Amino acid sequence: MIAGLYQATVAPFVDYGFMRRALVACLALSIGSGPIGVLLMLRRMSLVGDALSHAVLPGAAVGFLIAGLSLWAMGLGGLVAGLAVALLSGLVSRATSLREDATFAGSYLASLALGVLIVSTHGSNIDLLHVLFGTILAIDDNALDLMGAITSVSAVALAAIYRPLILECFDPGFLRAVGGRGSLYHLVFLVLVVLNLVAGFEALGTLMAVGLMMLPALASRFWAPTVPGMMAAAAAFAFASGLIGLIASYRFGLPSGPAIVLTASAFYAASLVLGRNGGFLRRWWPRPHLAA
Amino acid sequence: MRTLAALILTFLWAVPASAKPVDAVASFTVLADMVRQVGGDRVLVSSLVGPNGDPHVFEPSPDDARRLKQADLVFVSGLGLEGWMDRLIEASGYRGTIVVASEGIRTRAMEEDGKRIIDPHAWNSAANGVVYVGNIVKALSAADPEGAAQYAANGRRYAEELRQLDGYARQMVATVPPDRRKVLTSHDAFGYFGDAYGVKFLAPVGFSTESEASAGTVAKLIDQIKAEHVTAYFFENSNDPKLIRQIARATKAEPGGELYVEALSKPDGPAPSYAAMFRRNVDLMVAAMKRN
Numbered sequence: 001m002i003a004g005l006y007q008a009t010v011a012p013f014v015d016y017g018f019m020r021r022a023l024v025a026c027l028a029l030s031i032g033s034g035p036i037g038v039l040l041m042l043r044r045m046s047l048v049g050d051a052l053s054h055a056v057l058p059g060a061a062v063g064f065l066i067a068g069l070s071l072w073a074m075g076l077g078g079l080v081a082g083l084a085v086a087l088l089s090g091l092v093s094r095a096t097s098l099r100e101d102a103t104f105a106g107s108y109l110a111s112l113a114l115g116v117l118i119v120s121t122h123g124s125n126i127d128l129l130h131v132l133f134g135t136i137l138a139i140d141d142n143a144l145d146l147m148g149a150i151t152s153v154s155a156v157a158l159a160a161i162y163r164p165l166i167l168e169c170f171d172p173g174f175l176r177a178v179g180g181r182g183s184l185y186h187l188v189f190l191v192l193v194v195l196n197l198v199a200g201f202e203a204l205g206t207l208m209a210v211g212l213m214m215l216p217a218l219a220s221r222f223w224a225p226t227v228p229g230m231m232a233a234a235a236a237f238a239f240a241s242g243l244i245g246l247i248a249s250y251r252f253g254l255p256s257g258p259a260i261v262l263t264a265s266a267f268y269a270a271s272l273v274l275g276r277n278g279g280f281l282r283r284w285w286p287r288p289h290l291a292a
Numbered sequence: 293m294r295t296l297a298a299l300i301l302t303f304l305w306a307v308p309a310s311a312k313p314v315d316a317v318a319s320f321t322v323l324a325d326m327v328r329q330v331g332g333d334r335v336l337v338s339s340l341v342g343p344n345g346d347p348h349v350f351e352p353s354p355d356d357a358r359r360l361k362q363a364d365l366v367f368v369s370g371l372g373l374e375g376w377m378d379r380l381i382e383a384s385g386y387r388g389t390i391v392v393a394s395e396g397i398r399t400r401a402m403e404e405d406g407k408r409i410i411d412p413h414a415w416n417s418a419a420n421g422v423v424y425v426g427n428i429v430k431a432l433s434a435a436d437p438e439g440a441a442q443y444a445a446n447g448r449r450y451a452e453e454l455r456q457l458d459g460y461a462r463q464m465v466a467t468v469p470p471d472r473r474k475v476l477t478s479h480d481a482f483g484y485f486g487d488a489y490g491v492k493f494l495a496p497v498g499f500s501t502e503s504e505a506s507a508g509t510v511a512k513l514i515d516q517i518k519a520e521h522v523t524a525y526f527f528e529n530s531n532d533p534k535l536i537r538q539i540a541r542a543t544k545a546e547p548g549g550e551l552y553v554e555a556l557s558k559p560d561g562p563a564p565s566y567a568a569m570f571r572r573n574v575d576l577m578v579a580a581m582k583r584n
Binding site for chain 2: 015120134137252253
C-alpha cells in the first residue's frame with residue numbers, strides 16, 4: 001500500500017522533469033501571489049486579476065508590432081500596459097470619488113478596446129494572447145527563474161511595506177494625519193499585483209495565475225482571524241491545490257490548469273461551509289459563548 | 293422598338309461579365325495556391341486565413357465578409373477543417389456555390405478523447421492533392437465554361453507535378469530503415485502523410501489547437517519517445533512551440549526545423565506554394581528520421 005501511495009503521489013515528480021518544474025512553479029506562485037490575493041480580497045479588488053488578463057492586450061499588441069512573435073517584447077509590453085492600467089486606476093480612485101473597483105473597470109475596458117483596435121488594424125489573425133499565455137506543463141528553466149525572482153522580490157517588498165499598507169487599508173485618515181504617504185504604498189502594492197499577474201500569465205496562463213491568486217485567499221478568509229494568518233493559509237491552500245491538481249492531471253489525464261484551479265475551488269467550497277471564521281455552518285450554528 | 297432597345301441593353305450588360313477574371317475566395321493559403329495553379333490568369337484568388345495562420349481557429353473581420361459576398365466562387369477544404377465557415381457564409385450573405393475540394397477522398401478517422409472524428413488534413417498526402425486538383429478543375433470549368441480547356445490543361449500539368457511529388461516522398465522514405473520511420477511533432481495533422489508514406493507520427497495534443505494537454509498525456513508521450521528513440525522534433529508555424537520544447541528537453545531530442553502544415557509561408561519564405569511546402573516537409577522529415 002505504501003508502494004502504491006508512493007507510485008501515485010511521489011513517483012510522477014521523481015520521474016519527470018516537467019512535473020518537478022510545474023510543482024516548483026506552483027510553490028513560487030503560492031508564496032508570491034497568495035499574500036497579494038489576500039490583500040486584494042480585503043480591498044474589494046478580487047476581480048482585478050481577471051480584468052488585468054484583458055488589460056494587457058494593447059501592450060502585447062504593440063510588442064508584437066515592434067518585434068514580431070517575441071515573448072520578451074510581448075511580455076514587456078503587457079507588463080507596461082498592466083502597470084499603466086493599475087496605476088491609473090489607483091490614481092483616479094485617490095483623486096475622485098470613485099472607488100477602486102470602478103476605476104479599475106474603467107481603465108481595463110479602455111485598454112482592452114485599444115488592444116483590439118491595434119490588433120485588428122495592424123495585426124494578423126493570430127490570437128496574441130493565446131500565444132503569450134503559457135501553460136504550466138510547458139514551463140522551462142528561464143520562466144521558472146523569472147517566477148522565482150518575481151516571487152522573492154514581491155515577498156520582500158510586501159514585508160517592507162506591510163505596516164503602512166495595512167494601516168492605509170484600515171484607517172487612511174490616521175495615516176494621512178501622521179504624515180505617512182498612503183498613496184505611495186498603495187501604488188507599490190499595485191505594482192506588485194501587476195508584476196505577479198503578468199509573470200503568472202506568461203508562465204502559467206490566465207486561469208491558473210488568477211485562480212491561484214484569488215481562490216486560496218478566499219478560502220483562507222474562513223480559517224484565520226488575522227491578516228498574516230490569512231496569508232499563510234492562502235499560500236498553503238495554493239500549494240496544496242497545485243500538488244493535488246498536478247497529481248490528478250497525471251493520473252486521470254485531466255488538463256492541468258483546470259485541474260489545479262478546480263482543486264482550489266474545492267478547498268474554497270469546503271472552507272465556505274466548514275470554516276471556523278464566518279463559514280456557513282458556524283454562522284447558523286454558533287458555538288456557545290463563554291459564560292461569565 | 294422599345295423591346296429591341298431593352299434586348300440590346302441586356303446583351304450589353306451580359307457581355308462584360310465573362311471577360312473579367314473569376315473572383316475566387318479560398319479558405320486558407322494551401323487551397324488558394326492550388327486554385328491559383330489551376331486557374332492561372334483567368335482566376336483571381338484570395339485566401340481568408342493568411343500565411344502562417346491557423347485554419348482551425350480563424351476570426352474573420354468585416355472585410356472578409358465583404359470579400360466573400362462579392363466572390364463568384366468559394367473553395368473550402370472540408371471534412372470539418374473550417375468550422376467557422378458556415379457562420380461566415382451566412383453572415384456575409386454569399387449565395388453562390390461552395391466547392392468542397394476534398395470531395396471523393398478516402399478519409400481516415402482518428403480516436404480523440406474517445407470520439408472518432410474525421411481527419412481534415414487531407415492535403416498532406418500528395419495523392420489526395422491530385423483529387424483536390426480534379427475537383428478544382430471541375431468547379432472552375434462549371435463557373436467559367438470559356439476557360440474550361442485552359443483549366444483542364446493546367447490541371448493536368450499540376451496533377452502530374454503532384455504525382456511526381458508523391459513518388460518523390462515514397463522514394464525518400466524508402467531510404468530510411470523501417471524501424472526508424474518516426475517523427476515527433478506538435479500537431480497531429482500528418483495522419484494522411486503517415487498513412488500514405490508509412491511514417492509514424494507522435495504528438496502531444498489532438499487535432500484542434502484549442503485542446504489543453506494533461507500531465508498524464510505528456511508523461512506517456514515522453515515515455516513513448518524514449519522507448520522509440522526519436523531524436524528530432526518539429527513544430528508547426530501555426531502553433532505554440534513551448535510545450536513541444538518541454539517534451540523534447542525531457543527526451544533529449546533536437547529541433548529538426550519548421551514544418552509548414554496548415555498554412556503556407558509568406559511569398560518570400562521557405563514554403564510559398566503547396567508543392568514547395570510538401571517537398572520541404574518531406575526533406576526535413578527524412579533528414580530527421582535518418583538521425584533516429
